[in-house]
Amino acid sequence: MAVMNMVDALNSALDNELERDPRVVVLGEDVGRDGGVFRVTQSLLKKYGELRVVDTPLAESAIVGASLGMSLNGLKPVAEVQFDGFTYATFDQLFSHVARMRTRTRGRFTAPLVVRFPYGGLVRALEHHSESPEAFFCHFPGLKVVAPSSPYEAKGLLIAAIRDPDPVIFMEPKRLYRAIKEDVPETPYIIPLGEARVVQEGSDVTIVSYGSMLQSCLEAVKLVAGAASCEVIDLRTLTPWDERTVIDSVGKTGRLVIVHEAPRNCGLGGEIAATIQQKCFYKLSAPIARVTSWDIITPLPKMETRHFPSVSRIAKAIIETATLQ
Amino acid sequence: MVFRSLARFSVNYLQVLDEHGQIDARHAPKLTPALVKHAFDAMVLGRAFDETALALQREGRLLTYGPGKGEEAAHAGSALALRKGDWIVPSFRENTAYLARGYPPELLFEYWMGDERGQKMPKEHKMLPVAVPVSTQIPHAVGIAYAAKLLKKNEVVLTYFGDGATSKGDFYEALNFAGVFRLPVIFACINNQYAISLPRERQSAARTLAQKAIAAGIDSIQVDGNDVFACYRATQQAVERARKGEPTLIEFYTYRMGDHTTSDEASRYRSAKEVARWAKRDPISRLSKYALGKKLWNKQHEQKIWKLARKRISDAVAKAEAIGTQPIEDIFAYTYSQPTPRLREQLEEARKEAV
Numbered sequence: 001m002a003v004m005n006m007v008d009a010l011n012s013a014l015d016n017e018l019e020r021d022p023r024v025v026v027l028g029e030d031v032g033r034d035g036g037v038f039r040v041t042q043s044l045l046k047k048y049g050e051l052r053v054v055d056t057p058l059a060e061s062a063i064v065g066a067s068l069g070m071s072l073n074g075l076k077p078v079a080e081v082q083f084d085g086f087t088y089a090t091f092d093q094l095f096s097h098v099a100r101m102r103t104r105t106r107g108r109f110t111a112p113l114v115v116r117f118p119y120g121g122l123v124r125a126l127e128h129h130s131e132s133p134e135a136f137f138c139h140f141p142g143l144k145v146v147a148p149s150s151p152y153e154a155k156g157l158l159i160a161a162i163r164d165p166d167p168v169i170f171m172e173p174k175r176l177y178r179a180i181k182e183d184v185p186e187t188p189y190i191i192p193l194g195e196a197r198v199v200q201e202g203s204d205v206t207i208v209s210y211g212s213m214l215q216s217c218l219e220a221v222k223l224v225a226g227a228a229s230c231e232v233i234d235l236r237t238l239t240p241w242d243e244r245t246v247i248d249s250v251g252k253t254g255r256l257v258i259v260h261e262a263p264r265n266c267g268l269g270g271e272i273a274a275t276i277q278q279k280c281f282y283k284l285s286a287p288i289a290r291v292t293s294w295d296i297i298t299p300l301p302k303m304e305t306r307h308f309p310s311v312s313r314i315a316k317a318i319i320e321t322a323t324l325q
Numbered sequence: 326m327v328f329r330s331l332a333r334f335s336v337n338y339l340q341v342l343d344e345h346g347q348i349d350a351r352h353a354p355k356l357t358p359a360l361v362k363h364a365f366d367a368m369v370l371g372r373a374f375d376e377t378a379l380a381l382q383r384e385g386r387l388l389t390y391g392p393g394k395g396e397e398a399a400h401a402g403s404a405l406a407l408r409k410g411d412w413i414v415p416s417f418r419e420n421t422a423y424l425a426r427g428y429p430p431e432l433l434f435e436y437w438m439g440d441e442r443g444q445k446m447p448k449e450h451k452m453l454p455v456a457v458p459v460s461t462q463i464p465h466a467v468g469i470a471y472a473a474k475l476l477k478k479n480e481v482v483l484t485y486f487g488d489g490a491t492s493k494g495d496f497y498e499a500l501n502f503a504g505v506f507r508l509p510v511i512f513a514c515i516n517n518q519y520a521i522s523l524p525r526e527r528q529s530a531a532r533t534l535a536q537k538a539i540a541a542g543i544d545s546i547q548v549d550g551n552d553v554f555a556c557y558r559a560t561q562q563a564v565e566r567a568r569k570g571e572p573t574l575i576e577f578y579t580y581r582m583g584d585h586t587t588s589d590e591a592s593r594y595r596s597a598k599e600v601a602r603w604a605k606r607d608p609i610s611r612l613s614k615y616a617l618g619k620k621l622w623n624k625q626h627e628q629k630i631w632k633l634a635r636k637r638i639s640d641a642v643a644k645a646e647a648i649g650t651q652p653i654e655d656i657f658a659y660t661y662s663q664p665t666p667r668l669r670e671q672l673e674e675a676r677k678e679a680v
Binding site for chain 1: 388389436438439440441455457458459460461489490492493494520521522523527528529588589593594650651653655656657659660667668671672675678679
């Protein structure tokens with residue numbers, strides 16, 4: 001065990017997998033000599049050499065397209081896209097090819113690759129550096145989508161993603177990169193994809209969140225502790241998401257608040273709410289609430305705290321949902 | 326086997342003003358004292374903007390910032406060769422080009438301080454706001470040029486991008502459009518030798534970036550990007566060609582003296598020796614040597630130029646910082662031409678929140 005922040009934990013996961021499996025390759029912009037702009041790939045170049053830790057030219061579409069080719073021919077690429085807002089350039093490769101390779105070739109070719117990128121706001125970043133694009137990836141069949149919420153979670157989920165036979169979009173909440181430290185094993189371990197985690201048990205209301213917003217939810221839960229007993233679920237994997245765990249929880253509480261950083265319109269919250277109202281209809285005691293950012297272009301940093309869900313916005317929604325008669 | 330050669334290509338290089346301030350009269354543009362002065366003022370203003378922005382960033386008063394130090398000649402020289410009615414489609418490091426065209430520095434500060442009101446371009450300026458996603462703006466320049474051609478507007482469009490951008494598809498796609506449609510556009514590649522940490526020679530196996538235009542059937546040239554006269558001259562010629570419907574790629578061969586941004590630490594991937602070598606080629610001191618040598622002004626006057634520039638910049642900072650908090654309505658107002666019912670509802674919700 002060692003005390004790690006999320007950057008350390010992700011670095012440790014990559015280090016473990018590069019060491020364990022000679023087919024694993026890390027590629028992206030500035031991932032080698034510079035160690036990644038957030039230092040997630042620090043020291044890997046020195047340890048594994050430039051053929052396995054590849055500083056690519058600046059070209060997101062080619063990074064993902066080439067990763068697909070690598071995966072088709074025996075490698076396990078872990079590609080980094082430098083920021084959330086630059087993943088849009090990868091959509092054609094991801095949606096037209098990566099996601100459908102298994103289907104198109106009836107299983108003859110598959111795409112066991114990972115695309116990692118930092119996502120989310122509230123770090124006073126420049127334009128295009130504070131996006132939460134998970135809904136795009138979740139909407140498209142064939143991609144798995146993961147968003148960890150702590151250092152321990154990040155390492156176990158990334159290793160699972162690298163070993164997964166399907167393409168995985170791995171969204172790292174940049175706000176939490178250095179915000180939390182906790183004990184993380186230096187040896188490899190796996191947190192299985194598709195399994196949510198009940199972070200805290202409770203009886204009045206279920207709160208479902210993931211990634212960057214989980215910490216805000218836990219703070220909000222503390223704020224309302226006297227008024228509502230909250231069950232907090234960290235979804236971890238956004239596709240395929242763990243319906244069973246959420247259904248069981250809402251079956252118990254009868255109330256649900258979904259919190260995410262992405263805008264509301266066609267966000268993941270809508271999908272979860274629709275599923276739960278269908279499968280838990282007779283157990284629900286209140287309308288399902290969604291706490292999200294607004295349906296606007298991400299504002300520049302001076303106004304970002306008015307845009308993204310704040311702890312008080314979450315707390316208010318919890319109280320309203322928990323107390324509605 | 327015997328081959329028949331179908332085509333041969335070469336890439337030219339232009340330098341007018343050398344590192345010692347000596348001029349090569351064969352290639353010099355028409356240098357009026359007013360032009361020299363204007364170029365010097367613009368570069369000094371750009372440098373002053375940069376210095377202040379970096380200081381503000383360190384104090385937490387400005388966001389992450391990408392300094393343009395060392396690239397002022399490329400930015401000012403190219404911008405000054407345009408007419409007022411011509412367009413600039415920038416990347417994100419060309420503050421000096423904005424300032425050379427008389428753009429209000431307080432708006433640039435507002436933007437870099439994280440306030441979108443700084444993005445509201447005054448009507449008289451034909452410039453787009455900065456484009457952060459690398460290379461994505463280049464096709465826009467091509468479209469603007471197409472419209473200018475179709476609507477007979479006699480406008481030239483100049484787009485800035487870096488060496489890193491030439492690795493991306495948008496760059497090649499845009500060049501190809503311009504070649505096919507013969508458009509009045511100038512591709513201004515500011516080759517500052519680094520795409521964050523990736524040095525130029527690791528970005529492309531090509532000897533020059535200028536030669537990337539050849540495949541699109543477009544003329545190109547590499548110029549000494551630290552020589553404001555060469556930058557001006559090459560752009561001027563490209564403007565003339567553009568007015569006849571011929572696009573040009575200009576590679577401004579320069580150097581990013583600072584970090585990629587304030588979040589970067591360039592010493593991790595390049596040597597102090599290399600930086601020192603380029604410091605000797607500084608574009609501002611080069612022009613100063615020339616002007617002092619030609620007695621266009623004296624040292625005392627030059628100090629006054631610096632003082633005035635710094636004053637103008639500090640006044641702009643004061644203005645930008647006095648702007649006050651943005652009303653909540655402002656972040657909703659420009660999403661669509663008309664607010665949707667849903668946005669009206671969300672705005673109500675946002676208004677009710679305690680700040």
